[in-house]
Amino acid sequence: MLAHLPILQVIVPLMAAPLCLLITRPRLVWLFALIASGLAFLISSVLLQQVMTSGTIIYELGGWAPPWGIEYRIDQLNAFLLLIISAVSTVVLFAAHTSISQEIPTDRHTFFYILYLLCLAGMLGIVATGDAFNVFVFLEISSLSAYALIALGKDRRALWASYQYLIMGTIGATFILIGIGLMYQMTGTLNMDDLSRRLPEVAQTKTVFTAFAFVIVGICLKLAMFPLHLWLPNAYAYAPSIVTAFLAATATKVAVYLLIRFTFSVFGLSFSFTHLPLQILFLVLGLAGIFVASTAAIYQTNIKHLFAYSSIAQIGYMIVGFSVSTVAGLTATLLHLFNHALMKSALFLALGAVMYRIGTTQLNHFQGLGHQMPLTMAAIVIGGLSLIGVPLTVGFVSKWYLVLAVIENGWWPVAVLILLGSLLAVVYVWRIVEMAYFKPALAGTETIKEAPLSFLIPIWILIIANIYFGIDTRLSVQVAQAASQSLFGVSP
């Protein structure tokens, strides 16, 4: 069975989804989904261990050798992402039963779990595959299930947010399809490894240039990179809390993975950064994203919107790390992938707990909540500190590596800007802290209890992970560095 782990990673949640239709009681469906997600997590940990010790794993689907068949290619980068996605999925799913009992009508619960598992399987499939068209198919699986999941939100604005995300997401996917078609036309293959060998001879053609442009723009739409981020705030704010916690920690990370995979492994380092002024472009857009989004976050009245804008800013940090295009810069980006997933899943899960208890996430309703829901609010505070980048939290680790990478490259002004961005984060985190701890409770709110255990356990698992990985950085740094080095073709 060990040899078949790569495909089991995707097949387990993928086939668990239709199986849910055969189970009748919603509580059993939740348990079943939790087990499926947990298995996926176990598989991804074993895969990561295998890859770190013995190198890239190749799996030929259908027994056909690539490029005639589809292959799964697991290297350090993939394995890292598989771990992040499956881990977040399992922890978040733990609180799902309680959370959706208040946010989604009961007759829809089974569909929720099916869509959740499909989204998980879709994302795992995008990350694990080595075939460009297979990426497109699984991208659509995860996107379609995400649109449906977001639309399950209570507020009618969830429907509108989901529709906008559908339109923008489909345009992005169609751009990627056009790009794949153009690449195929010039090389005759769809396999990413084969493409990386055949593209250099046609790299100077206008067609390949256009293909590159379309693929990158399509991915950036999915990434919510400034200025293509317009769908994200509403989609995260109005979706059911569990959906936000899951998507915020995984969906954009997968898009960052695709960006890295296509620029480094398919098109190649020399092509990607010399043909288009990609370095400058991404640096500028990344920094713009950090500032515009952080500033927008400060003025939000709904905390979910606030953290959604904060996510756009964090993606900006990842893009800046990517634009440095050195081993150190890419390591920082990959570290931030890991750390941001931990931060945001914890924060949105905590918000889900607040939503469960008081039915809203408007800032003015947070008055005095620090005393009524101490554990939940403490989690939000620690998550906020992590966002700012306070030492001892994971947020500090990635910002540290990022600033080091930028300085190493001689870009001093950029380092200053990154630190300024952190200051903006202080402002919006302080707004929540002030409201929760330094203002008296609203009238009629004496009966608010602390969040139930089904929320507190996953939230605090993630928060403790935030602190643990902020102190003992061996796992994340080693894997990120190994992945970064292998992408640059540098032996460790």
Place this chain on the structure above:
Amino acid sequence: MKDLLAVIMLLGIYGLLSASFFVVMDAVDVAFTEASVGAGISTLLMLVTISMTGRSEHPVRHKPLLALAVVIFTGGLLIYGTLDMPYFGLAEAPIHQHVAPRYINDSMQEIGVPNIVTSVLASYRAFDTFGEVVVIFTAGIGVLALLSVARRRDDATKIESLNMSMHEKHLILRIVTKILIPFILLFALYVQFHGDYGPGGGFQAGVIFAAAIFLYTMLFGMSTARRVINQSLTQLLAAIGVLLYGSVGVVSLLNGKNFLDYSVLATDPVAGQHLGILLIELGVGITVASIMIIIFFNFAARIEDQQNKEN
């Protein structure tokens, strides 16, 4: 154009024209699928939607200059990209030299199926097709999650009396439909199993099967159709189709080979390929037919629900 009904009709024509274009381009399987799915199902769903959302479009008040600029830039970039492409129809183009020759030359020995598109779809790139079935399953579940209506018993009698009066008017349609439907269903089965030898296969068969059901539903009403097609059974079938496809792959795993490797399914690898392709195409057909029926029924149920609320 402000009348959406006219726009949808034109879209249907566009779909049919592209299907004929595909035939001219030797893409017969694709033409089949585009005609049934793109021109058929797509048009139908849109018509059902505008019956609920309104037939005409309100004029846009602001001038879409930014949109125009973006479109012109994108179009310009694409045309720039075409300048280095191999000329249309050239046999020496890169795509005809790499990967494709093996499919054309060796697929008869390796898989033994004349329709090369089926052998690539169902064997060489079977995992993509699995993903495709899952996509359609996802869309079905999404539509269920969004549009499903909890049905109450007393509605059924009200609607029945409404429907009965309608049917008296369409006598000719009813009789002709009753004669046609068995042939359509038979044709669907033919397409399903003949996909190895000619254009066809699971998707097209599933859509044609569903089309027969739609025809029946449109003429005889939802309540009668519901008595013929059980909703929970259809959902179960949709799941079973996907699971059938996946199980073929799991059987390969259990026999020690990679996922979806059909050579272990029978004593002779080529016979194994035949069996594998047959089973997965069946899974595809079952899921596609069920999901199409589910989607259509849910849209129609929503119309019913809205009409009930108004009464």
Place this chain on the structure above:
Amino acid sequence: MILGLYNYWIVVVLMMVGFYIVIAHGNLVKKIIGLTIFQTSVFIFYISMAKVDGGTAPILAEGIKQFSNPLPHVLILTAIVVGIATTALGLALAVRIKEAYGSVEEEEIQKKDNLDC
């Protein structure tokens, strides 16, 4: 060169028509129609790429030597299904939005949202 590439240029024009409808029009159903046109044009692009002069449909038969490339056909079969899946979901959303907001025009929906905030 024009003779060799003109069909690609026509396809690009078709794509842009669809793309324009998606981003410029406000009616939700019209947007989905635009998306469908955009996607169908991409299919036409792939299929015209696959054609070989003097070839026939890729079904093995006696006496035929030259075939058109089957791989893009396979890809487009998948893409058509993905397209209809997206369309179905988008239309379902449009129906729900109509019920919730009373309108499927982008401007009116945004106005109602602004009134709420």
